Amino acid sequence: MVYDLIVVGSGSVGAAAGFYASRAGLKVLMIDGAHPPHQQGRHHGETRLIRHAYGEGARYVPLVLRAQKLWDELEQLSGERIMQRSGVINLAPANSEFIHNVISSAQEFNLDVQVLSADEVRQRWPQFTVPENYVGVFEPQSGYLKSEIAVKSWVRLAKEAGCAQLFNCAVQSIETDGDLEVVNTLDGRYQGRKLLLSAGTWVKALYADLPVTPVRKVFSWHQADGRYSENNKFPAFTVEMADGTHYYGFPSDNNALKVGRHDGGQLIDQPEQRKAFGAFAEDGSEVFNFMRHFLPGVGVCLHGAACTYDNSPDEDFIIDTLPGHPGRLVITGLSGHGFKFASVLGEIAAQFAAGEKSDFDLTPFALSRFQ
Numbered sequence: 148m149v150y151d152l153i154v155v156g157s158g159s160v161g162a163a164a165g166f167y168a169s170r171a172g173l174k175v176l177m178i179d180g181a182h183p184p185h186q187q188g189r190h191h192g193e194t195r196l197i198r199h200a201y202g203e204g205a206r207y208v209p210l211v212l213r214a215q216k217l218w219d220e221l222e223q224l225s226g227e228r229i230m231q232r233s234g235v236i237n238l239a240p241a242n243s244e245f246i247h248n249v250i251s252s253a254q255e256f257n258l259d260v261q262v263l264s265a266d267e268v269r270q271r272w273p274q275f276t277v278p279e280n281y282v283g284v285f286e287p288q289s290g291y292l293k294s295e296i297a298v299k300s301w302v303r304l305a306k307e308a309g310c311a312q313l314f315n316c317a318v319q320s321i322e323t324d325g326d327l328e329v330v331n332t333l334d335g336r337y338q339g340r341k342l343l344l345s346a347g348t349w350v351k352a353l354y355a356d357l358p359v360t361p362v363r364k365v366f367s368w369h370q371a372d373g374r375y376s377e378n379n380k381f382p383a384f385t386v387e388m389a390d391g392t393h394y395y396g397f398p399s400d401n402n403a404l405k406v407g408r409h410d411g412g413q414l415i416d417q418p419e420q421r422k423a424f425g426a427f428a429e430d431g432s433e434v435f436n437f438m439r440h441f442l443p444g445v446g447v448c449l450h451g452a453a454c455t456y457d458n459s460p461d462e463d464f465i466i467d468t469l470p471g472h473p474g475r476l477v478i479t480g481l482s483g484h485g486f487k488f489a490s491v492l493g494e495i496a497a498q499f500a501a502g503e504k505s506d507f508d509l510t511p512f513a514l515s516r517f518q
């Protein structure tokens with residue numbers, strides 16, 4: 148049996164790819180070392196932000212707008228609540244590059260955003276303490292995604308569309324046999340015409356030459372009452388502190404508000420080094436300074452979790468075929484901001500498997516930029 152597409156790593160991007168390629172009528176095999184959704188990858192912890200006006204650069208906006216359409220469709224297809232349109236407020240010093248990008252990408256793509264002064268932010272959400280020199284950009288159409296439910300839905304829908312699934316079985320190596328891609332696992336050897344390498348942080352175990360650095364990250368849930376809830380119109384948020392550090396968070400759910408720091412973390416090179424939340428002294432304290440200044444009413448840490456980023460050198464994505472292997476697409480280097488794009492990245496992989504050209508300009512994400 149030769150598959151049209153073998154997906155190596157069926158977490159966020161791989162689960163989406165498995166579904167879109169199966170729905171397109173291709174013969175697909177999804178493989179994963181665990182059983183997605185699970186806690187060892189990067190899609191756990193319940194939620195991920197989706198922002199449309201993009202501080203990381205306007206080149207991401209066409210992708211995220213398509214991703215949003217696919218998230219809405221996934222909700223319809225799965226019957227699950229996946230997207231919470233809580234709105235996202237981005238807060239940063241007026242001279243921040245990130246906030247400039249948010250505003251200019253919104254202008255370029257005519258996105259629905261509201262640019263607010265510090266005073267306007269404080270009036271609307273008195274829960275926030277905002278310094279005078281800050282700007283707020285509110286995106287009412289953005290919000291957050293239920294990441295584990297999304298992955299679970301794609302896995303189920305892919306199976307229903309006829310996709311073969313091999314879970315709890317890690318890929319040990321990848322090779323080529325003539326025109327075919329060959330995947331070796333403890334369960335056996337599988338052949339495909341095309342291969343998607345979407346193994347997340349540990350992709351270098353399968354292709355060592357990728358410029359990807361695993362970083363241990365944590366997020367934590369803090370006591371916060373109904374004033375911080377979505378019912379009370381409290382939004383998801385990103386905040387750049389005056390010292391350049393970046394934080395993000397979500398409206399409280401059951402009196403627990405999830406928050407995390409985007410920069411920082413510990414560089415690691417083995418999965419065992421992703422120690423549980425609390426293993427490092429700063430796990431419990433790294434968000435305190437931020438909360439004391441911006442959300443002083445939020446209370447103690449209730450619990451936390453560890454996760455990993457797969458950072459590329461410029462923190463932009465890597466979406467490319469591997470050198471000398473036109474049948475192998477790699478999607479990695481998502482650098483801690485990739486979940487919101489998982490739907491469109493899965494669709495791009497499905498188009499690749501079908502031999503179709505992507506509708507998007509993927510040149511900013513080519514591996515050649517690191518040469």
Ligand SMILES: Cc1cc2nc3c(=O)[nH]c(=O)nc-3n(C[C@H](O)[C@H](O)[C@H](O)COP(=O)(O)OP(=O)(O)OC[C@H]3O[C@@H](n4cnc5c(N)ncnc54)[C@H](O)[C@@H]3O)c2cc1C
Pocket residue numbers: 155156157158159160161178179180181183187188189190194195196197316317318319345346347348349350352353364365366395407454455456478479481482483484485486487488489
């Ligand atoms: C703390 C934290 C906060 C984040 N916040 C946001 C956010 O707010 N918004 C946002 O858009 N993004 C966010 N992200 C980033 C986002 O979650 C990731 O970019 C995205 O989930 C990565 O998807 P992936 O498919 O590459 O990885 P994963 O979902 O981890 O999937 C990779 C899969 O590959 C499997 N695998 C690995 N090796 C093998 C092997 N040898 N054989 C078989 N299978 C293998 C793994 O088991 C896993 O299931 C955050 C990430 C973290 C860690």
